[in-house]
Amino acid sequence: MEELKTGLITKATGGFYYVACGGREYECRARGLFRKTGISPLVGDAVKIEVTGEKEGYVVEILPRKNSLVRPPLANVNTFVIVVSIKDPAPNLLVIDKMMAIACHKGMTPMVIVTKTDLGDPSEVEEIYRKVGIEVHTASICSDGWVETVRNALSHGISAFSGNSGVGKSSLLNKIDSRLAIATGETSQKLGRGKHTTRHVQLYPIGDGYIADTPGFSAVELERYEIIFKEELEDCFPEFKKYLGKCQFTGCSHTVEKGCAVIQGVNQGEIPPSRHKSYCTMYEDAKKIKEWEVRKGQPDE
Ligand SMILES: Nc1nc2c(ncn2[C@@H]2O[C@H](COP(=O)(O)OP(=O)(O)OP(=O)(O)O)[C@@H](O)[C@H]2O)c(=O)[nH]1
Numbered sequence: 001m002e003e004l005k006t007g008l009i010t011k012a013t014g015g016f017y018y019v020a021c022g023g024r025e026y027e028c029r030a031r032g033l034f035r036k037t038g039i040s041p042l043v044g045d046a047v048k049i050e051v052t053g054e055k056e057g058y059v060v061e062i063l064p065r066k067n068s069l070v071r072p073p074l075a076n077v078n079t080f081v082i083v084v085s086i087k088d089p090a091p092n093l094l095v096i097d098k099m100m101a102i103a104c105h106k107g108m109t110p111m112v113i114v115t116k117t118d119l120g121d122p123s124e125v126e127e128i129y130r131k132v133g134i135e136v137h138t139a140s141i142c143s144d145g146w147v148e149t150v151r152n153a154l155s156h157g158i159s160a161f162s163g164n165s166g167v168g169k170s171s172l173l174n175k176i177d178s179r180l181a182i183a184t185g186e187t188s189q190k191l192g193r194g195k196h197t198t199r200h201v202q203l204y205p206i207g208d209g210y211i212a213d214t215p216g217f218s219a220v221e222l223e224r225y226e227i228i229f230k231e232e233l234e235d236c237f238p239e240f241k242k243y244l245g246k247c248q249f250t251g252c253s254h255t256v257e258k259g260c261a262v263i264q265g266v267n268q269g270e271i272p273p274s275r276h277k278s279y280c281t282m283y284e285d286a287k288k289i290k291e292w293e294v295r296k297g298q299p300d301e
C-alpha cells in the first residue's frame with residue numbers, strides 16, 4: 001500500500017478536494033467509505049491522503065474535527081472574526097452577541113474587528129468586548145497602522161469572517177492581503193449580492209494560518225443553522241463563568257431571578273448590561289425551540 005500523507009483541505013469543488021500537503025497541492029477524490037459513514041470531508045479538515053500521482057490522490061481518512069459549521073461548510077475554525085462597522089451600518093450589539101455565542105458554543109475563539117473608525121468613535125464597542133475578555137481590533141480604509149497587528153492576529157489556525165453586508169469585510173481583507181479581496185470580489189460579482197446560491201468556501205494562506213473566504217456569510221444564516229438550547233446558553237457568555245453555580249436557585253435562568261449571581265455581576269458593573277440584555281433576548285428565543293424542530297430543520301450534509 002502507498003504511503004499516506006497528512007494534509008489540509010483548502011478547497012472543494014465538483015467532487016474534488018484540494019489538499020495542501022508539504023508545500024504541494026493534491027487534487028483528490030474521496031474514497032467510497034465516507035458515503036457509508038455519512039460524513040463527507042469539509043474544507044478545513046485535516047485528512048490522510050493516498051498519493052497516486054504527482055498531483056493526485058485519494059482522501060482516505062478525516063482526522064478528528066475540532067468543530068464544524070453547516071453554512072458555510074467549514075471545519076476546524078480557530079478564530080471566528082466578527083466584523084462590525086461603527087457607522088453605515090451602525091453596530092447591532094444583539095447581532096454581535098448572537099454571533100459570539102455561536103462561536104463560543106462551537107469552541108471557536110471570537111474576535112471583534114471594528115471598522116470605519118474614520119466615521120466614528122469605536123471606544124464604546126471596544127470597551128464592552130475587551131471587558132468580556134474578547135480580542136478587539138479597530139480598522140479603517142483611511143489608515144494603515146492596524147494592518148500589521150490584524151495580520152499577525154490572523155496568522156495561525158483557520159479564521160472565518162462574518163459580518164453583515166456593507167460592514168467592510170472585503171475592504172478589510174484587501175488591506176490585509178490583496179489576493180483575498182480579489183477572490184472575495186469575484187465571488188460576490190458572480191453570485192450577485194444577497195442571492196442564495198451554492199457557495200464554495202476556500203482557504204487562503206496567511207502567515208502560518210488560513211483565512212476562509214466565506215462570501216455572504218451573515219448572522220441570519222449562522223443563526224438558522226447553529227442552534228443553542230436555553231440550558232447551553234449560559235456557557236456561551238464567557239464573562240458569566242465565574243458566577244455560574246453561585247445563584248440562589250439551582251436551575252436559575254439568570255434572566256430575572258432573585259439572588260441571581262449573574263444579575264449581581266451586572267449590577268456591580270462587571271458584566272456589561274448590553275451583554276445581559278442580549279442573553280435575555282436569546283434565552284426567550286431559545287425557550288421556543290423544540291428538539292424535534294431542530295432535527296427537522298437540519299439540512300442533509
Ligand atoms: N469611510 C469608510 N468606508 C469604508 C471603510 N471600509 C469600507 N468602507 C465602505 O463601505 C462599503 C462597503 O464595504 P465592503 O468592503 O464592500 O463591505 P462588505 O462587508 O465586504 O460588504 P458585502 O460584500 O456586502 O458583504 C464600501 O462603499 C466601502 O468603500 C472604512 O474604513 N471607512
Ligand SMILES: [Zn+2]
Pocket residue numbers: 247252253254255257259260261262263
Ligand atoms: Zn442566575
